[in-house]
Amino acid sequence: MKALTYQGIMNVGITHVQDPVIQAQDDMIIRVTHSSICGSDLHFYYGMIPSMEKGFILGHETIGIVEDLGAGVHHLKKGDKVVIPYCIACGQCSFCQEGLESQCDVSNREAEVGSAFGCSRLFGDYDGGQAELLRVPFANYTSFLIPQDNEIADEELLLLTDALPTAYWSVLHAGVKPGDTVIVLGSGPIGLLTQKLAWLLGAERVIAIDHVPYRLEHAQRTNKVEAFNFKEVDDLGLLLKEETRGGADVVIDCVGMNGVFTPLELVQTALMLQGGAMGAIRMASQVVRKGGTIQLTGIYGIRYQGFPLGDLFSRNITLKMGLNPATHLIPPLYRMLREKKLVANDIITHQLGLKEAERAYDIFAHKKEGCIKVILKP
Known part of the structure; x- marks a missing residue:
């Protein structure tokens, strides 16, 4: 065959x-x-x-x-x-x-x-x-x-x-409930479906973050989300903290290790010292509210340098993750x-x-x- x-x-x-x-x-x-x-x-x-x-x-x-x-x-x-x-x-x-x-x-x-x-x-x-x-x-x-x-x-x-089970499990596992503000990192197939299902579970506000213009346009047109290009805003974390009055109830990372790499991450990943990019995790830690939840849906590798553990710990953030x-x-x-x-x-x-x-x-x-x-x- x-x-x-x-x-x-x-x-x-x-x-x-x-x-x-x-x-x-x-x-x-x-x-x-x-x-x-x-x-x-x-x-x-x-x-x-x-x-x-x-x-x-x-x-x-x-x-x-x-x-x-x-x-x-x-x-x-x-x-x-x-x-x-x-x-x-x-x-x-x-x-x-x-x-x-x-x-x-x-x-x-x-x-x-x-x-x-x-x-x-x-x-x-x-x-x-x-x-x-x-x-x-x-x-x-x-x-x-x-x-x-x-x-x-x-x-x-x-x-x-x-794709659909991954998106559905993401919002279920993250505990999205009526009235929540949900930020979805990534507007690829999983991110777009996650946005749809967040609305279906009763989210009051759904915000999409990406850096690919046509994906953000698609998200706005088909899912009626607020869309932000992180490459066009100097400090998107600060902006969204202000826009959401303290951060989102739930942040769902649909990007994973294929996100935008820093030069250091490229070198570390090539040397197997790092499991890929970590920009989405850093963004998630910036835009989640105190006591909120971060769901990692995008797949990650094994090792990560500079993981913001202390920031998550000190703000009582719940971190969830896994394969659907x-x-x-x-x-x-x-x-x-x-x-x-x-x-x-x-x-x-x-x-x-x-x-x-x-x-x-x-x-x-x-x-x-x-x-x-x-x-x-x-």
């Missing part, structure tokens, strides 16, 4: 690889109809996570049609359309039972983290879905069957794999889409064939052509 594989730093390409096969009774094989590029894929694209090896199949946002089933898969049949959550979960371990599927203890026995498709050997060594076929382990639990009377377009269903447990969040989000309580497909700007994946990564990574979200079709 054809698949997009990692070939080195900022180098991906379509290669011919062996078709996946059933390896366990609860495996299934799907024929991929749609996959997409996530901001997390860029961490591997830029070589920021050293566990990614040449030839590894990328991608963790996938929907498709069931092609083959192991004997132990009991609620699916060939021809069913399924959404595949990004995280691989057994459904039986204590973490899955607690609703922390992103920390499943069974799917990744080699590391103290959960599993994900297309995210290197560190996250379970499972091939990704930017390919023609995908093997899905623990298929009874790591899948969501699309009802036959479904009327939601496949492109919007694809957002259920990761997408599996159990997909059904309620599907209902929201079906009942039209939520419209998510306005973040999709590009739809390309899998054969154009190399170009797709380039325009997404370098913010060309007004790109926000790219969908790939084999």
Whole structure:
């Protein structure tokens, strides 16, 4: 089959690889109809996570049609359309039972983290879905069957794999409640969806911060937020403290380690002394109110120099973070889409064939052509 594989730093390409096969009774094989590029894929694209090896199949946002089933898969049949959550979960371990599927203890026995498709050997060594076929382990639990009377377009269903659950979990985990002022750092796909869901949970005021003009314009136009470009304001932290009368109740960082680097952070990251940029964390610490909450949703590396721990401690800030447990969040989000309580497909700007994946990564990574979200079709 054809698949997009990692070939080195900022180098991906379509290669011919062996078709996946059933390896366990609860495996299934799907024929991929749609996959997409996530901001997390860029961490591997830029070589920021050293566990990614040449030839590894990328991608963790996938929907498709069931092609083959192991004997132990009991609620699916060939021809069913399924959404595949990004995280691989057994459904039986204590973490899955607690609703922390992103920390499943069974799917990744080699590391103290959960599993994900297309995210290197560190996250379970499972091939990704930017390919023609995908093997899905623990298929009874790591899948969501699309009802036959479904009327939601496949492109919007694809957002259920990761982007929508990540945004939804962000506002839930951060404790957004009616009347809150919420500041969202980043207006990429996750940031834009987080803004929508903050409103849905009753926020009184939603403020977006970014430095890419077309993303901020999109946020204002589609989400009715107040938007600020941090590169155009000398002291945005001070300004927002004044604008919000002391800071936001909740700040949600949807940027992570791919933010704007200082020269020192570039050097430290190259030497593996730093896990990426930390500008979003610094901004979050400046614009949250005393006793407020910061939610880190954008992915971070391991080590960070100059983390503002004392500032957070002295102001009684609650710091939350982690990988969203997408599996159990997909059904309620599907209902929201079906009942039209939520419209998510306005973040999709590009739809390309899998054969154009190399170009797709380039325009997404370098913010060309007004790109926000790219969908790939084999």
